[in-house]
Amino acid sequence: MNKVYDNKAWWLILPMLVLVAFSAIIPLMTVVNYSVQDVFDANTRFFTGTEWFAQMLNDPTLQAALLRQFAFSMTVLAIEVPLGIGIALIMPKKGWQASVVLILVTLPLLIPWNVVGSIWQIFTRGDIGLMGWGLRELGYGYNITRSTVDAWGTIILMDVWHWTPLIALLCYSGLRSIPEAYYQAARIDRASKWSVFRYIQLPKLTNVLVIGVLLRFMHSFMIYAEPFVLTGGGPGSSTTFLSQSLTTMAIGQQDLGPSAAFSLIYFLIILLVSWVFYTAIMNMQKEKQEEGI
Amino acid sequence: MTDSMPHTPTAVRQRAAAADASRRRKSRSAPLRWRPKMLMGLYLLFVLLPIYWLLNMSFQSNTEILGGLTLWPKDFTFEHYGKIFTTSTWYMGYLNSIAYVVMNMFISILVALPAAYAFSRYKFIGDKHLFFWLLTNLMAPPAVFLLPYFQLYYTVGLFDTHIAVALAHCLFNIPLAIWILEGFMSGVPKEIDETAFIDGYSFPKFFIKIFIPMISSGIGVTLFFLFMFSWVELLLASTLTSTGAQPIASVMTSTSTASGIDWGTLAAAGVLTILPGILVVYFVRNHIAKGFALGRT
Amino acid sequence: MEWMVWTVPTTIFFSTIAAMLAGMTMWEVVSPTVERKGFLPISTTRGDRLFIGLLSAGYIHLLVVGFTPLSIWLALGASVLWLLILMRWG
Numbered sequence: 109m110n111k112v113y114d115n116k117a118w119w120l121i122l123p124m125l126v127l128v129a130f131s132a133i134i135p136l137m138t139v140v141n142y143s144v145q146d147v148f149d150a151n152t153r154f155f156t157g158t159e160w161f162a163q164m165l166n167d168p169t170l171q172a173a174l175l176r177q178f179a180f181s182m183t184v185l186a187i188e189v190p191l192g193i194g195i196a197l198i199m200p201k202k203g204w205q206a207s208v209v210l211i212l213v214t215l216p217l218l219i220p221w222n223v224v225g226s227i228w229q230i231f232t233r234g235d236i237g238l239m240g241w242g243l244r245e246l247g248y249g250y251n252i253t254r255s256t257v258d259a260w261g262t263i264i265l266m267d268v269w270h271w272t273p274l275i276a277l278l279c280y281s282g283l284r285s286i287p288e289a290y291y292q293a294a295r296i297d298r299a300s301k302w303s304v305f306r307y308i309q310l311p312k313l314t315n316v317l318v319i320g321v322l323l324r325f326m327h328s329f330m331i332y333a334e335p336f337v338l339t340g341g342g343p344g345s346s347t348t349f350l351s352q353s354l355t356t357m358a359i360g361q362q363d364l365g366p367s368a369a370f371s372l373i374y375f376l377i378i379l380l381v382s383w384v385f386y387t388a389i390m391n392m393q394k395e396k397q398e399e400g401i
Numbered sequence: 402m403t404d405s406m407p408h409t410p411t412a413v414r415q416r417a418a419a420a421d422a423s424r425r426r427k428s429r430s431a432p433l434r435w436r437p438k439m440l441m442g443l444y445l446l447f448v449l450l451p452i453y454w455l456l457n458m459s460f461q462s463n464t465e466i467l468g469g470l471t472l473w474p475k476d477f478t479f480e481h482y483g484k485i486f487t488t489s490t491w492y493m494g495y496l497n498s499i500a501y502v503v504m505n506m507f508i509s510i511l512v513a514l515p516a517a518y519a520f521s522r523y524k525f526i527g528d529k530h531l532f533f534w535l536l537t538n539l540m541a542p543p544a545v546f547l548l549p550y551f552q553l554y555y556t557v558g559l560f561d562t563h564i565a566v567a568l569a570h571c572l573f574n575i576p577l578a579i580w581i582l583e584g585f586m587s588g589v590p591k592e593i594d595e596t597a598f599i600d601g602y603s604f605p606k607f608f609i610k611i612f613i614p615m616i617s618s619g620i621g622v623t624l625f626f627l628f629m630f631s632w633v634e635l636l637l638a639s640t641l642t643s644t645g646a647q648p649i650a651s652v653m654t655s656t657s658t659a660s661g662i663d664w665g666t667l668a669a670a671g672v673l674t675i676l677p678g679i680l681v682v683y684f685v686r687n688h689i690a691k692g693f694a695l696g697r698t
Numbered sequence: 699m700e701w702m703v704w705t706v707p708t709t710i711f712f713s714t715i716a717a718m719l720a721g722m723t724m725w726e727v728v729s730p731t732v733e734r735k736g737f738l739p740i741s742t743t744r745g746d747r748l749f750i751g752l753l754s755a756g757y758i759h760l761l762v763v764g765f766t767p768l769s770i771w772l773a774l775g776a777s778v779l780w781l782l783i784l785m786r787w788g
Contacts, residue, residue: 111521111522111523111524112522112523112524113523113524113525114523114524114525115525115526116523117519117522117523117525117528118519118525118526120515120516120518120519121515121516121519121520121531123511123512123515123516124512124513124515124516124575124579125516125531127508127512127568127571127575128535128538128571128572128575128576130568131546131550131568131569131571131572132538132541132546132572134549134553134702135546135549135550135553136546136549137702137708137712138548138549138552138553138701138702138703139545139546139548139549140708140711140712141702141703141704141705141708142548142549142703144705144707144708145703145705147703153703155705155707157707157770158763158770161760161763161764162763162764164764165760165763165764165765166764166765194440195441195444197437198437198438198440198441199441200441207686207687209441209445210686210689211679211682211683211686212445212448212449213445213448214682214689215448215449215452215675215678215679215682216448217629217633217678218629218632218633218675218678218679218681218682219633219671219674219675219678220632220633220634220635220649220650220674221633221634221635221650222635222650222653222654223650223653223670223671223674223675226455226653226667226668226671227451227452227454227455227671228451230454230455230458230664230667230668231450231451231454231455235467235470236458236466236467236470236664237454238450238454238470238472239451241470269447269448269451273448277689296415322540326539326540329542330542330543330544332542332543332544332635332636333635333636333650337654350542350544351542351543351544351636354542354544354545354547355544355547355636358544358547358548359547359548359640364548367548368548371544371545371548373760374542374544374545375541375542375545376753376756376757376760378537378540378541378542379537379753379756380753380757381540382533382536382537382540383533383749383753386533386536387740390529391740526723526726526727527723527726527745529743529745529746530745530746530749533749549702552701552702553701555701556701
């Protein structure tokens with residue numbers, strides 16, 4: 109669409125800007141202020157300069173949490189993206205089955221995040237949970253409070269359960285926008301299933317997939333409530349991710365300065381990643397427009 | 402056309418290929434045709450099993466839960482649901498959650514509609530950067546904003562009120578609403594705006610009378626997403642409230658840490674948090690797929 | 699405002715950012731930017747280059763503060779220089 113250049117559009121933006129600025133800019137400024145001081149209360153505070161930043165960047169537990177975070181995000185992306193595409197391909201397209209399957213697939217997305225944790229906590233407990241009990245009956249000494257492997261496996265399984273629907277629904281909507289004529293043409297050419305996927309379906313999916321990967325990366329990067337309820341970050345600190353380290357430091361220990369410095373580092377990482385994705389999305393749309401003409 | 406004989410070589414070839422394809426479809430072996438359905442069934446089983454387990458437990462008495470594993474409730478009981486509906490901390494938790502979610506949906510959609518229109522129709526100084534900044538708010542981890550939020554809302558005297566949580570959730574819900582609405586609005590041809598203005602409609606009148614009805618399905622889907630993300634968020638909601646506006650999610654966490662977990666009630670409370678979602682998704686089921694692609698397919 | 703615990707350096711920091719945004723807006727009004735391709739792999743506008751410059755300045759500061767004994771002023775100097783190069787040839 110060719111847009112009109114008109115700066116009066118700012119008046120339409122303004123109400124939104126005031127609200128978002130209130131909940132984004134003022135707090136962010138405060139975080140920056142905290143990060144250079146040792147704050148006891150509003151009147152008792154000392155300027156520390158960059159000390160907290162140096163301390164946080166060299167803190168081994170935080171470095172470990174960061175690495176763990178990346179490992180977790182990459183793992184769930186590697187599982188959820190292909191699985192989501194696969195599910196979108198086999199979801200029924202018409203009739204009452206389509207509606208039922210759609211609602212059932214959406215279900216995990218609508219459950220509050222801590223309830224997701226509770227569901228899996230109940231489901232995987234050795235004494236009262238179906239999965240925990242089942243695995244033990246099969247002879248596997250499953251225990252998420254003792255074994256790091258079990259805890260990781262369960263958290264990843266939980267995340268796959270919780271968020272694969274997002275990718276699946278995105279892809280499903282991408283697939284539905286392919287005109288039937290394309291498939292007919294492919295049938296006439298006797299195209300194999302694989303080449304239909306590779307040359308008709310996948311190109312249509314790239315756009316929604318980038319959005320999906322962006323959302324999934326970001327949400328997995330701020331995961332908090334689910335592992336907090338399920339494992340409490342344990343055993344040890346093997347499933348303590350960034351948000352939980354930060355929350356423990358900020359709320360639990362009331363260390364305003366260090367946690368603010370940590371917040372800013374966290375925020376810079378997020379900023380870089382979302383900028384890369386955003387630029388990718390925008391460039392793709394531009395190319396699409398140029399092709400479309 | 403279709404039942405007349407083909408005349409050109411291409412038409413002949415097309416027809417032959419079509420007939421061949423339909424023959425192949427019919428002759429495809431039965432297991433191959435059933436495979437997608439079976440896989441779908443397996444996936445749905447994976448989705449539903451944990452939820453079934455929650456449901457199963459919510460209808461069992463605590464002695465049955467702890468006594469041994471039973472695949473379905475042996476003595477079916479509503480005691481946990483009864484407890485939730487008669488204890489004020491429990492049912493107030495639901496009302497509090499619903500209160501701030503509804504407030505947030507209302508505020509977000511109200512300011513997002515004009516903003517999304519501006520982004521979909523106009524170019525202006527800083528438009529791309531503004532849009533990116535909005536997205537970073539969608540991506541920002543709530544944990545980063547936790548401390549200053551607490552201080553901010555405490556200072557302005559909104560701590561432990563519904564509106565505090567509603568405003569805090571605007572941080573990610575307004576950008577999300579703008580993103581989705583912008584996609585839907587870009588699908589409406591601009592000629593409609595221009596015709597309306599030529600016909601003498603003022604901007605507000607055009608927006609309310611003509612434009613909003615045209616994107617009503619988009620608005621419905623957006624509201625669904627606003628509901629979803631505000632409903633599932635826990636960290637901000639529980640930090641900004643103590644007793645007066647405590648959301649159901651934090652009622653659940655606080656009782657589950659008390660001595661001896663009341664599994665049955667926890668399960669029943671969990672089941673009740675899923676219900677509003679099912680209700681909402683039912684209304685938008687026909688548009689939801691498009692909404693997930695942010696109106697952009 | 700008291701609860702925001704302002705300090706002199708952070709006030710200067712945010713004033714500079716605000717002044718930059720205001721300056722860029724005025725520049726844009728006086729002579730609108732043209733998207734062009736410099737040594738960066740993507741074509742950028744002035745605003746994009748400023749953002750890239752500021753973001754990389756953030757990372758430069760973190761690297762210097764966290765992993766070297768060097769002074770933060772050195773990081774600042776390097777960032778300003780990098781920003782200028784980026785604005786001119788990026």
